Amino acid sequence: MIRDEIFNLIKKSIKILQKEEIFSKFGIPEIKIKYPKEKIHGDYSTNIALQIGKILKKKSMEIAKTLGSRLQVLGSRFFGKVEVAKPGFINFFLSKEYLQKELLEILQSGEKFGQLKIGKNKKVQVEFISANPTGPLTVGNARGGAFGDVLANVLQKAGFKAEKAYYINDYGMQILTLGHSVLKDGEAKYKGKYIDYLNEKIKEKDPYKAGEKAAKIIIDEMIKKTADKMGIKYDEWISETGLHQSSAVEEGLELLKKKGLIYEKEGALWFKSSKFGDERDRVVVKKDGWKTYLAGDITLHRYKFEKKKFDKVINIWGADHAGDVAGLQAGVEAIGHKGKLDIILLQFVTLFEKRKKLRMSKRMGTFVTMDELLDKVGSDATRFFFLQRSANTHLNFNLFLAKEQSEKNPVYYIQYAHARICSILRKVSSIKYQVSSIKLLKHPSELELIKQLIRFPEIIEDTAKDYQVQRIPQHAIDLATSFHQFYRDCRVLTEDKELTRARLGLILATKIVIKNTLSLMGISAPEKM
RNA sequence: GCCCCUGUAGUUCAAUGGAUAGAGCAAGAGUUUCCUAAACUCUAGAUAUAGGUUCGAAUCCUGUCAGGGGCACCA
Numbered sequence: 001m002i003r004d005e006i007f008n009l010i011k012k013s014i015k016i017l018q019k020e021e022i023f024s025k026f027g028i029p030e031i032k033i034k035y036p037k038e039k040i041h042g043d044y045s046t047n048i049a050l051q052i053g054k055i056l057k058k059k060s061m062e063i064a065k066t067l068g069s070r071l072q073v074l075g076s077r078f079f080g081k082v083e084v085a086k087p088g089f090i091n092f093f094l095s096k097e098y099l100q101k102e103l104l105e106i107l108q109s110g111e112k113f114g115q116l117k118i119g120k121n122k123k124v125q126v127e128f129i130s131a132n133p134t135g136p137l138t139v140g141n142a143r144g145g146a147f148g149d150v151l152a153n154v155l156q157k158a159g160f161k162a163e164k165a166y167y168i169n170d171y172g173m174q175i176l177t178l179g180h181s182v183l184k185d186g187e188a189k190y191k192g193k194y195i196d197y198l199n200e201k202i203k204e205k206d207p208y209k210a211g212e213k214a215a216k217i218i219i220d221e222m223i224k225k226t227a228d229k230m231g232i233k234y235d236e237w238i239s240e241t242g243l244h245q246s247s248a249v250e251e252g253l254e255l256l257k258k259k260g261l262i263y264e265k266e267g268a269l270w271f272k273s274s275k276f277g278d279e280r281d282r283v284v285v286k287k288d289g290w291k292t293y294l295a296g297d298i299t300l301h302r303y304k305f306e307k308k309k310f311d312k313v314i315n316i317w318g319a320d321h322a323g324d325v326a327g328l329q330a331g332v333e334a335i336g337h338k339g340k341l342d343i344i345l346l347q348f349v350t351l352f353e354k355r356k357k358l359r360m361s362k363r364m365g366t367f368v369t370m371d372e373l374l375d376k377v378g379s380d381a382t383r384f385f386f387l388q389r390s391a392n393t394h395l396n397f398n399l400f401l402a403k404e405q406s407e408k409n410p411v412y413y414i415q416y417a418h419a420r421i422c423s424i425l426r427k428v429s430s431i432k433y434q435v436s437s438i439k440l441l442k443h444p445s446e447l448e449l450i451k452q453l454i455r456f457p458e459i460i461e462d463t464a465k466d467y468q469v470q471r472i473p474q475h476a477i478d479l480a481t482s483f484h485q486f487y488r489d490c491r492v493l494t495e496d497k498e499l500t501r502a503r504l505g506l507i508l509a510t511k512i513v514i515k516n517t518l519s520l521m522g523i524s525a526p527e528k529m
Numbered sequence: 530g531c532c533c534c535u536g537u538a539g540u541u542c543a544a545u546g547g548a549u550a551g552a553g554c555a556a557g558a559g560u561u562u563c564c565u566a567a568a569c570u571c572u573a574g575a576u577a578u579a580g581g582u583u584c585g586a587a588u589c590c591u592g593u594c595a596g597g598g599g600c601a602c603c604a
Contacts, residue, residue, distance in 0.1 A: 032545065040548095047547060050584080060584080086548065087584065132604065173603050240604090268602050279532080279600090286602040293604045322533050323599045347534060348597060388542065388553090394535055394597050395542085405541080407567090408554055416567050424564050466545080474543065477552070484568055493564050529567065 001457050002102075003033050005078060006044055006092060013070045014052075022066060026055050035455070042083060042091030043451055049088040060088030099450040100438045106453055106509040107433070114457045114516055118464065119160030123309055126152040128316035129227070130167040133215035134178045134190060137226045137370040139397060140318065140349040145370070146386040146522075147346060148316040149232045150469050153520045158464035163235040163310075166227075167300060170215040171240040172293060179204075179211025194222065212241070226370050230379050231522045240296050243303070249291055252299040252335070253284060261334055271298075273330035282327045294324070298331035305337045314342045314467070321345070344467060346391050352398040368399050377406035380523045384411035387473045387521060410477055414514065415526055417480040421511045422527040424492050425504075431497075433505030440502040445489040449482040449506065453513050460520075476517045483510055 010031050017023040029051040036045040049067055053060030064084040071090065072082040080095035106113050128148020131141050148164065155162040181190040182198045185207070198217060204210040219237070227234065243249055253269070256262050261272045267287030271294070274281050284295040304310050317325075325343050332341045351368060373382055376399075385406070389395050398405075441447070452475075459475045462468070492503040515525045 034545070034547090036548075037544085037551075038549070045548090050547080054584080089548070134604095169604055171604090175604095177603090266602080270602090283602045288602080290602085292602070296604095319534065319598050321599085321604090324604090325533090345534080345598095350597070385541095390543080392534060393542070396540095398541090401541095405554075410553055412567055413553085416565080420565060420568085427564065462545080468545090470543075474552085481552090487564080488569050491564065529565075 001461070002078060002094065002098075002454060003044065003458050006033050006046070006075070007031055009071055009075045010046060010048055010067075013067055013074060014048075017066065017070060023052075023063075024056065026052070029055065036091065041085065041089065042093045044092040044094075046090050046092075047088070049084075049090055053088055061086075064088040064090050094451065096442050096447055097439075099447055099454070100441055102454045103438055103441070103450050103506065103509055104435060106512060107505060110512060111516065113512055114157060114460050115159070116157065116457060116460055116464075117159040118461060119155060119158045119162075122160055122311040124152075124155050124160045124162045124312045124314065125165055125304060125308070125310045126155070126162060126314045126316065127165045127167055129223075129232075130169070131223070132169050132174055133218045133223065134174055135192065135218065135367075136194060136222045138367045139351065139370060139373050139399075142230065142370045142373055142382055143349055143386045143389075143395070144316050144318065144346055145227065145230055145232055146383045147344075147391065147469055149230075150383075150387060150472065150521055151314065151316070151463075151467055153522065154460060154463045154469065154472065157460050157520060160312075160464070164233065165236045165238060166223075166234050168215075168219055168237060168239045168241075169293070170212065170219075171244055171296065172290065175211035175215055176208050177211070178214050179207035179209070182210050182214045183207055194218070226374070229371065229374050230382070238300065238303075240300075243296055243299050244291065248303060249295055249299045252302050253291075253295060255302075256284075256298075256334060259334065271295075271327075271331065271334075273327050273334075276330035276333045278326040278330045282330075294327050294331065297328055298335065301328070301332050301337070301341065302335050305332075305335075305340060310340070312340055312342065314344065316344050316346060319345050319347045342467070344391055347394045349395055349397050352396055352400070373399070373402065377402055377409075380411050380415070381406040381409040383522055384409055384473055388470055390468060390470050410473070411523060412529070413484075414476045414480040414518065415524070416529055417483045418511065418514045418518070418525045419527060419529040420487060421483075421507045421514070424507060425511070427493060428500075428504065431500060431504060433508060434498075434501040437498045437502040438505055440499050441506060443486075443490050445482070445486040446503075446506060449479075449486045449510060452479045452482045453509055456513050456517065472517060472521055476514070476521070479510075479514065479517070483514075 011028060014023065014028055018025055031046065031048050033044050033046050036042055049064035050060045052063050068082050068084045068090045072079065078094060078098050080093045083091045085091055126148050129141050129144045131137055152162045152164045177189050180187040181195055182202055184199055198214045201217065202210050202213050204213055253262065256271060263270055263272065268283045269285035270281045271284045272281050282294050283292050285291050301313065304313050322345055329341060332338065455475060459471055463471050490503060492500065492507060494500055518525045
């Protein structure tokens, strides 16, 4: 990746300049390399001279000039030019020879382009959706589904062994409540058609057992099917009841007891989570003998880290569980796996109907199902819609406008670029791109397109590090834009055979990357539209 | 009351402390004898508010206002 090359060049240049005593000794600050917003500021840019200026208390502009000219020399095989700008930025402009060379790399790598090794084959699990099995998945769950699925895909691409998991909370009070609802007795709370269906189907009289049966049906006949409809393939479905039936939860509690982290108060057993930064201690066994959700969750994570040997676990939770983060993190630390768990909170999807805000609630029956959304706008548009938003966005969703908006979803813009390429390729089955012709690519639109292509691995790397998945659709749009502009400016099929061969190479590489990025997002890449 | 998240264009959202704050949709104007016009080009339009830190703040800190979510021996 060119960004790594620039990084190393900067480091090397500073060290040389220090050795030559042109710069005095100092610890090198963090080297940040970014994509400038304006093209006149180059393809990559760094503010390192501004930082050094601060440390040395010298003029940043002077440092930038000294460093810049050294980088120009050392990086001549990458850069057309290196410029220094205003307060002390150093701007890098990639040479067309370098871009042409990189294009050939993409063509050689094919589908493997963008496959990184930064994960070093470490095992990671992403757990997402994990909605209670008390009803169908909702629109809010679709957000978690898109986010988690794509994050796991990205980690895979970055070189982790990434797995996807759904934790089924089929134990505890909500199962009892579900049972009562199914039996339609005095303590019923959930309502809806699916409850009517379960009521007819389940003959069990004991409310808890009825609830367990109902949960199983909900998972098998509703949740799994909906996830499937969205193209999510889980590696593992873990049952909370399963954990309780084995002795795993008991063993987990025993372990905490041995460490002196469990005490009794008012008939219940408490875990001293406050010892690990939690604001209060948490109950793990209630006075009625039932274990709490946290007891099961700590056990679950022991299973993930010790039995399944995950080096890292990432949980995608709804913002309503923000208050539980500290408790679980304390538990994970207590069992000796500090730092291996990341929890990402997704802010809520607020449902609007016309102008009115609706609180989504299974109990109130005021929710829109994920199925309904998928049937109405399709998986591709649904995924893209949610992926574009960062985890912290409180997003507003208007089902009333969903259909209309989905027809204008940018996902089609990207798919259209792919279809256009396929359309050209269908016409030229006999002609192939040629390595020697690639040097003919020098039109600004051609070079701009290559620049977008080579960013792809960098986008993967950044996203695998900070989990900001909205970067993927963002880049896909930028890439499609560059392609559509190229399409306007440069005809692929012309009388000039050499140029045709060169441009075929370019669109083939573009096809590879677009298909790659769409597949990362779990979105189809149609050949015709 | 305490804790978490948010406030950016008419609207839905972007923007690792950087340079002239970007897109889509909506609004207005244009582009096709030529590989798919689901495209391209142009116009208009925004950092809630008051301070502070910094060479530089949408971004960091404090206050105010507004919104979402928590504060269980529910999960």
